[in-house]
Amino acid sequence: MSQNQLDARRNEILTGARTCFARYGYEGATVRRLEEEIGLSRGAIFHHFRDKDSLFLAVAEDDAATMVATVAEHGLVQVMRDLLHAASASASDTGEPDVTGWLGSQLEVSRRLRTDPEFAKRWAARSEAVAEATRERLQRQLEAGVLRADVPIGILAQFLELAYDGLVLHLATGRPVQDLEAVLNLVEGAVRRK
Amino acid sequence: MSQNQLDARRNEILTGARTCFARYGYEGATVRRLEEEIGLSRGAIFHHFRDKDSLFLAVAEDDAATMVATVAEHGLVQVMRDLLHAASASASDTGEPDVTGWLGSQLEVSRRLRTDPEFAKRWAARSEAVAEATRERLQRQLEAGVLRADVPIGILAQFLELAYDGLVLHLATGRPVQDLEAVLNLVEGAVRRK
Numbered sequence: 393m394s395q396n397q398l399d400a401r402r403n404e405i406l407t408g409a410r411t412c413f414a415r416y417g418y419e420g421a422t423v424r425r426l427e428e429e430i431g432l433s434r435g436a437i438f439h440h441f442r443d444k445d446s447l448f449l450a451v452a453e454d455d456a457a458t459m460v461a462t463v464a465e466h467g468l469v470q471v472m473r474d475l476l477h478a479a480s481a482s483a484s485d486t487g488e489p490d491v492t493g494w495l496g497s498q499l500e501v502s503r504r505l506r507t508d509p510e511f512a513k514r515w516a517a518r519s520e521a522v523a524e525a526t527r528e529r530l531q532r533q534l535e536a537g538v539l540r541a542d543v544p545i546g547i548l549a550q551f552l553e554l555a556y557d558g559l560v561l562h563l564a565t566g567r568p569v570q571d572l573e574a575v576l577n578l579v580e581g582a583v584r585r586k
Numbered sequence: 587m588s589q590n591q592l593d594a595r596r597n598e599i600l601t602g603a604r605t606c607f608a609r610y611g612y613e614g615a616t617v618r619r620l621e622e623e624i625g626l627s628r629g630a631i632f633h634h635f636r637d638k639d640s641l642f643l644a645v646a647e648d649d650a651a652t653m654v655a656t657v658a659e660h661g662l663v664q665v666m667r668d669l670l671h672a673a674s675a676s677a678s679d680t681g682e683p684d685v686t687g688w689l690g691s692q693l694e695v696s697r698r699l700r701t702d703p704e705f706a707k708r709w710a711a712r713s714e715a716v717a718e719a720t721r722e723r724l725q726r727q728l729e730a731g732v733l734r735a736d737v738p739i740g741i742l743a744q745f746l747e748l749a750y751d752g753l754v755l756h757l758a759t760g761r762p763v764q765d766l767e768a769v770l771n772l773v774e775g776a777v778r779r780k
Contacts, residue, residue, distance in 0.1 A: 496700055502693055505759040506686075512760070547768045554769055558752030565699040566706070574741045575748055582776035 402440050405430055410451045414493035418448055418500040449514055452501070456518040463525040467533075468552040469580045472559050476572050479563045495564035526552060530583070540585050548583045555579045596634050599624055604645045608687035612642055612694040643708055646695070650712040657719040661727075662746045663774045666753050670766050673757045689758035720746060724777070734779050742777045749773045 393401070408430030412421045415429075423434050423444065430437060441447040462471050478491040505512045526549045533539040539548070555576075563569070587595070602624030606615045609623075617628050617638065624631060635641040656665050672685040699706045720743045727733040733742070749770075757763070 492700075496697075499693065499696055499700075502755060502759050503690075503697070506690055506693075543768075543772060547765055547772060550765050551769045551772045554749055554752035554756060554766075554773075556752070557755040558748035558750070561696060561751040561755050562748060565696050571741055571744050572748075574737075575745045578737060578741060578745045578776060579748075582772060586780065 398440075405432065405437055405440055405447070406451055406454060408432075409447050410454070413448060413451060413497050414490070417493060417496045418504075421448075445511065445514075449518075452515070453518055456521055460521050460525040463522060463529055467529050468522075468526050468549075468556060469576060472556055472576055472579070473573075475559060475563065476569060476576065480569045483569065491563075492566075495560060498560050499564045523549060523553065538585055540583060543583075551583065552579070592634075599626065599631055599634055599641070600645055600648060602626075603641050604648070607642060607645060607691050608684070611687060611690045612698070639705065639708075643712075646709070646712055650715055654715050654719040657716060657723055661723050662716075662720050662743075662750060663770060666750055666770055666773070667767075669753060669757065670763060670770065674763050677763060685757075686760075689754060692754050693758045717743060717747065732779055734777060737777075745777065746773070 409421075409426060412426050412429040415421075416425055421444075426437060426444070426447070427434055437447070441450060459471055462474070475491065479495070482490045482492050501515065505515060527545055530539060530545045530548055534541060534545065539545075559572070559576075562572070603615075603620060606620050606623035609615075610619055615638075620631060620638070620641070621628055631641070635644060653665055656668070669685070673689070676684045676686050695709065699709060721739055724733060724739045724742055728735060728739065733739075753766070753770075756766070
């Protein structure tokens with residue numbers, strides 16, 4: 393296989409794996425279900441990825457790269473607004489991609505993080521990329537004069553990350569979304585210059 | 587047994603069960619471990635509580651009652667500060683009660699909430715009690731003139747709950763605590779009158 397073919401095959405595997413993890417969660421995405429969703433045998437899949445963990449982390453890295461791009465351009469609050477919109481759409485069954493499974497897999501990750509130090513280490517690089525993009529974006533907003541200047545950027549970034557974590561936990565446990573847009577406005581207001 | 591003896595026995599069971607759930611998490615607290623920690627046979631334990639779920643929910647109800655009392659007197663931000671303090675103490679091994687297991691069990695609950703509608707229903711009453719105490723406390727603060735008046739109390743309460751959820755997820759996954767006090771100051775500042 394040429395490099396192009398290898399890359400195409402790798403992307404094909406990642407796309408199927410993403411759907412499978414979103415639908416069944418990490419635990420529920422058995423190797424058999426991964427085979428069915430991806431349309432390849434376990435031998436073919438694990439020729440490209442060492443094991444299910446590596447496959448899951450590769451999907452998570454793609455997610456993180458997308459999140460970093462959105463944070464860099466529109467900020468972490470916009471990531472939260474997009475997530476809220478997607479969760480509302482899932483709840484009202486509009487045919488948009490369902491994020492319920494994705495949210496569930498985020499909670500499963502949380503569980504892994506506290507029980508599996510090796511997994512936690514591999515995950516940390518992904519979180520740090522998002523945190524760095526958040527700080528850089530805040531720095532640019534500070535220079536543009538729209539950010540409050542009385543609190544260090546590192547604290548503002550962690551405040552936004554805390555709100556993001558809270559939103560994930562709230563949505564993943566299926567609680568009501570109705571007032572969350574107003575709550576996110578409050579989050580955004582708390583880091584802006586008055 | 588007299589009513590007093592029944593109550594004493596019930597409290598004895600709850601105390602042992604709390605320790606066991608905190609140490610092993612919900613899943614890890616097997617009936618055998620519950621027997622060992624409580625010092626009673628499964629027959630004696632489940633004479634007072636229908637099953638492990640009921641026992642766990644009874645412990646959670648006690649936790650919620652404690653939380654409601656703290657919220658009513660000092661507010662939800664103080665609950666967060668206490669949690670942060672306990673998590674820092676656990677991390678630095680000062681001999682204070684370890685909240686790591688308790689945090690882990692909160693995440694396990696989150697998982698149950700999305701997969702088990704019956705459990706979610708029984709849990710909801712507990713969350714609503716905390717939410718109501720939060721709104722009542724904010725109402726008193728508004729009347730005392732220390733709260734911002736431009737955002738409805740329901741939104742301020744949900745903002746604080748979002749921060750609380752974020753803190754639980756942050757601490758439960760063992761992430762660093764160092765800057766969180768400053769982050770909580772920011773959370774508190776966001777609901778106060780300027």
